[in-house]
Amino acid sequence: MNGFAAYMSRKLVRLALLVVMASMLAFTLVANSPIDPVTAYLGIDRMQISQEQEQLIAERWGLHKPAPERYLLWAKNALSGDLGQSLAYNEPVATVIAKRFTTSLWLMASAWLLSGIIGFALGVLAGLYNGSWLDRCIRLYAYTLAATPTFWMGLVLLACFSVALGWTPICCATPPGVSLEEATLWERISHLLLPAATLSIIGIAQIALHTREKMIDAMHSDYALFAMAQGESRVGVALRHALRNIALPAVTLQFASLGELFGGSVLAEQVFSYPGLGRATVEAGIRGDVPLLLGIALFSTLFVFTGNAIADLLYRSLDPRIRIGAQEAS
Amino acid sequence: MLHKCHLSKSCFSLCVLTLLLGLVFLAAPQAQARDTLYLAIKGEPSDGYDPTLGWGRYGSPLFQSTLLRRDANLDIVKELATDYRLSEDALVWAVTIRDDAKFSDGKPLTAEDVAYTFNTAAQSGGKVDLAKMDKAVATGRHTVEFRLRERDSNFINRLVSLGIVPRHLHGPGYARNPVGSGPYMMANWTEGQQMVAVANPYYYGETPHFKKLVFLFTDEDTSFAAARAGKVQVVVVPQYLAVQKLPGMKLHPVKSVDNRGLLFPMVPNEGKKTATGAPIGNNVTSDIAIRKAINIAIDRKALAEAILEGYGRPAYGVCDGLPWDNPANKIEDGNLDKARAILAKAGWKDTDGDGVVEKDGVCAEFTMVYPADRAIRQGLALACADMIKPLGIHAEVLGKSWDEIKPMMHSSVVVFGWGSHDPIEMYHLYSSSHAGEGWNNPGFYRNLAVDEHLEAALSAPEYKAALENWKKAQWDGTTGANTHGDAPWAWLVNLDHTYFVNEHLDIGTSQIEPHGHGWPITANIQQWKWVN
Numbered sequence: 013m014n015g016f017a018a019y020m021s022r023k024l025v026r027l028a029l030l031v032v033m034a035s036m037l038a039f040t041l042v043a044n045s046p047i048d049p050v051t052a053y054l055g056i057d058r059m060q061i062s063q064e065q066e067q068l069i070a071e072r073w074g075l076h077k078p079a080p081e082r083y084l085l086w087a088k089n090a091l092s093g094d095l096g097q098s099l100a101y102n103e104p105v106a107t108v109i110a111k112r113f114t115t116s117l118w119l120m121a122s123a124w125l126l127s128g129i130i131g132f133a134l135g136v137l138a139g140l141y142n143g144s145w146l147d148r149c150i151r152l153y154a155y156t157l158a159a160t161p162t163f164w165m166g167l168v169l170l171a172c173f174s175v176a177l178g179w180t181p182i183c184c185a186t187p188p189g190v191s192l193e194e195a196t197l198w199e200r201i202s203h204l205l206l207p208a209a210t211l212s213i214i215g216i217a218q219i220a221l222h223t224r225e226k227m228i229d230a231m232h233s234d235y236a237l238f239a240m241a242q243g244e245s246r247v248g249v250a251l252r253h254a255l256r257n258i259a260l261p262a263v264t265l266q267f268a269s270l271g272e273l274f275g276g277s278v279l280a281e282q283v284f285s286y287p288g289l290g291r292a293t294v295e296a297g298i299r300g301d302v303p304l305l306l307g308i309a310l311f312s313t314l315f316v317f318t319g320n321a322i323a324d325l326l327y328r329s330l331d332p333r334i335r336i337g338a339q340e341a342s
Numbered sequence: 343m344l345h346k347c348h349l350s351k352s353c354f355s356l357c358v359l360t361l362l363l364g365l366v367f368l369a370a371p372q373a374q375a376r377d378t379l380y381l382a383i384k385g386e387p388s389d390g391y392d393p394t395l396g397w398g399r400y401g402s403p404l405f406q407s408t409l410l411r412r413d414a415n416l417d418i419v420k421e422l423a424t425d426y427r428l429s430e431d432a433l434v435w436a437v438t439i440r441d442d443a444k445f446s447d448g449k450p451l452t453a454e455d456v457a458y459t460f461n462t463a464a465q466s467g468g469k470v471d472l473a474k475m476d477k478a479v480a481t482g483r484h485t486v487e488f489r490l491r492e493r494d495s496n497f498i499n500r501l502v503s504l505g506i507v508p509r510h511l512h513g514p515g516y517a518r519n520p521v522g523s524g525p526y527m528m529a530n531w532t533e534g535q536q537m538v539a540v541a542n543p544y545y546y547g548e549t550p551h552f553k554k555l556v557f558l559f560t561d562e563d564t565s566f567a568a569a570r571a572g573k574v575q576v577v578v579v580p581q582y583l584a585v586q587k588l589p590g591m592k593l594h595p596v597k598s599v600d601n602r603g604l605l606f607p608m609v610p611n612e613g614k615k616t617a618t619g620a621p622i623g624n625n626v627t628s629d630i631a632i633r634k635a636i637n638i639a640i641d642r643k644a645l646a647e648a649i650l651e652g653y654g655r656p657a658y659g660v661c662d663g664l665p666w667d668n669p670a671n672k673i674e675d676g677n678l679d680k681a682r683a684i685l686a687k688a689g690w691k692d693t694d695g696d697g698v699v700e701k702d703g704v705c706a707e708f709t710m711v712y713p714a715d716r717a718i719r720q721g722l723a724l725a726c727a728d729m730i731k732p733l734g735i736h737a738e739v740l741g742k743s744w745d746e747i748k749p750m751m752h753s754s755v756v757v758f759g760w761g762s763h764d765p766i767e768m769y770h771l772y773s774s775s776h777a778g779e780g781w782n783n784p785g786f787y788r789n790l791a792v793d794e795h796l797e798a799a800l801s802a803p804e805y806k807a808a809l810e811n812w813k814k815a816q817w818d819g820t821t822g823a824n825t826h827g828d829a830p831w832a833w834l835v836n837l838d839h840t841y842f843v844n845e846h847l848d849i850g851t852s853q854i855e856p857h858g859h860g861w862p863i864t865a866n867i868q869q870w871k872w873v874n
Contacts (some may be wrong), residue, residue, distance in 0.1 A: 048748075
């Protein structure tokens with residue numbers, strides 16, 4: 013247990029460093045971008061606003077102070093739990109992220125599950141029938157998908173299923189006139205179908221190809237050969253022996269892919285007008301909304317880090333060899 | 343024979359399918375309830391519905407009501423105010439408000455709320471410019487005074503555009519839960535997607551016909567697809583889509599002062615730079631002959647026909663058709679011979695035969711920039727460059743981002759777009775006191791007579807008297823900021839805003855709309871009706 017505590021504290025230190033670096037980098041990038049938040053905020057109203065008023069806006073947002081001072085002020089507030097006020101949404105950053113992420117969570121969770129389950133199944137099949145036409149089809153499919161940009165895939169799906177066939181809704185998280193609270197489960201799911209399919213597509217290819225490799229290895233391992241020598245069928249070996257061994261890498265990979273899931277949701281949400289965190293990120297970028305961008309950068313750092321940490325922990329708890337190995341090494 | 347039979351069978355099933363699909367499409371629009379309207383007219387205010395930060399500047403604030411408003415002819419009429427007077431020295435506005443107005447929570451609207459709204463807006467650092475107001479004071483339950491620091495005839499536009507918020511409910515969360523005395527109140531807002539408004543039972547005016555309004559905040563393509571499927575009754579489309587037909591909908595083009603024009607740098611390039619290091623001046627466009635020749639050579643009607651598909655009209659100034667517009671701005675354009683004569687008289691000649699005219703060793707060449715993501719501006723820039731080519735003027739057309747245009751705009755020709763229901767815009771565009779100040783007067787235009795007229799307009803004792811001065815700033819008979827005068831701009835076109843409206847929906851007469859992203863079409867929403 014002592015080893016576990018040390019392991020966790022090492023992780024936490026690393027997380028703290030990561031958060032500091034990520035926020036500094038994000039701040040430097042935004043502060044040096046040519047976007048002027050006040051101009052972005054005013055837009056066409058520019059001609060109706062006097063110079064004094066513009067000054068007032070800059071002061072409300074604290075833009076009149078030099079950049080390092082602004083960062084330190086932000087960091088001080090962030091440490092006490094206050095992430096500041098979003099310029100674009102005129103709301104506390106934490107509230108914006110919480111609201112938007114609950115919407116995104118539906119999308120990301122369903123995409124994550126879909127890609128995990130389908131990807132794993134395809135990988136197992138391809139590995140089991142290595143070299144067959146089925147394997148070749150699955151590989152072709154996976155390579156094609158791996159090379160497909162998310163947004164393009166989204167547009168194709170949209171054009172086919174929503175515009176031409178009319179089976180799925182065109183946009184948004186709920187039907188027009190129905191709020192999130194009023195929407196039935198089916199309404200929500202039907203609005204999730206296409207974006208989730210789009211988003212899961214990258215994940216499927218990755219999981220499938222990795223699982224396939226592991227499956228081929230497992231089928232050629234000593235224990236598999238031994239089982240087959242005793243008269244066990246290929247499918248039997250796969251189900252009873254190989255599956256458990258290849259599940260772990262797949263699960264790890266799945267948790268480690270949260271970063272790609274986050275990035276992919278920005279594109280998918282844009283295509284489907286899905287009002288989640290991805291769209292808020294784009295808006296924050298366009299409007300030069302520094303507090304919101306920093307908040308999202310922090311949040312996504314935590315999100316991805318958590319994914320990777322879970323993958324590590326799973327390995328440790330599911331595969332005793334790693335724990336024993338770590339103890340022997342220390 | 344067999345083949346034929348097979349064919350006719352598939353033909354039959356195809357027919358049935360088409361019929362079914364047709365039925366679905368026909369049934370969709372009729373199934374809609376008549377007291378609920380779906381509108382896809384863009385313009386979601388991401389920072390919320392708080393008038394003290396600038397919500398509702400275009401059209402009506404919907405949830406809140408204003409003291410005054412502009413009617414279909416843009417004349418100022420009373421709304422919450424029953425009487426308004428300006429003091430002798432033009433420094434104090436005294437306004438009496440109606441005594442039957444209530445907020446949608448049932449509490450009465452008093453002078454205290456009005457004073458609170460104006461004082462808060464003045465300090466909040468939003469899009470409401472009240473820098474010239476000292477303070478607002480409630481002098482009675484239904485009377486309020488606005489005290490100005492200096493004379494400002496334009497202050498009346500704040501009475502027209504600022505929605506009144508309830509003092510007892512206004513605070514940090516207000517923008518997301520607006521309460522006001524307007525015809526509608528907010529029921530639900532799913533940010534990034536839609537907002538639902540229902541009729542306000544406490545509204546003092548005539549009860550609107552539609553009980554529920556659903557505003558969809560979808561992309562252009564999505565909105566159009568939704569309208570095609572009969573899911574929305576009002577949709578705004580870009581001009582190039584207005585030529586299409588939508589089943590069950592009619593086109594409703596609305597005139598606007600949403601204009602596009604070419605800004606000219608007015609001073610020669612003497613190597614000067616702004617405080618931020620942007621170069622100032624252009625040796626070609628600083629010659630008035632070049633600016634006038636371009637103005638006269640451009641065929642504005644052709645631009646409106648070709649680039650706006652006819653949904654637009656020629657622009658001769660920044661405020662065409664508004665009460666402060668000077669009709670003398672109009673010129674006869676598309677006249678190449680006259681333009682050539684102007685250039686020749688000023689000494690611009692093509693001596694080396696390369697198709698470009700020169701004067702004192704300077705070739706008539708300049709860069710013309712437009713924001714790269716705006717298709718209409720790109721079209722206008724390219725067409726204008728073509729139209730002035732026969733004059734021997736060469737424009738190199740470049741698409742850039744606004745952030746790239748900013749350092750270029752004092753030395754290059756820029757395709758800008760403005761147009762507002764507030765004449766202060768003219769002041770910021772033409773006044774030399776604002777030369778080179780951010781996006782104000784980027785061309786460094788300076789004319790003392792124009793400055794005098796502009797100042798006179800601002801300090802005029804009242805709005806009506808100011809109108810004359812605003813007009814004189816454009817052209818006072820001898821000089822001005824229009825084409826007959828100094829021609830600091832070549833105004834090109836005013837866009838028509840193109841809406842598709844369900845054929846059963848009567849939305850009355852729309853105002854000339856301003857440039858911008860609000861909901862000007864909803865200005866008369868109380869008069870909208872469903873007719874069978």
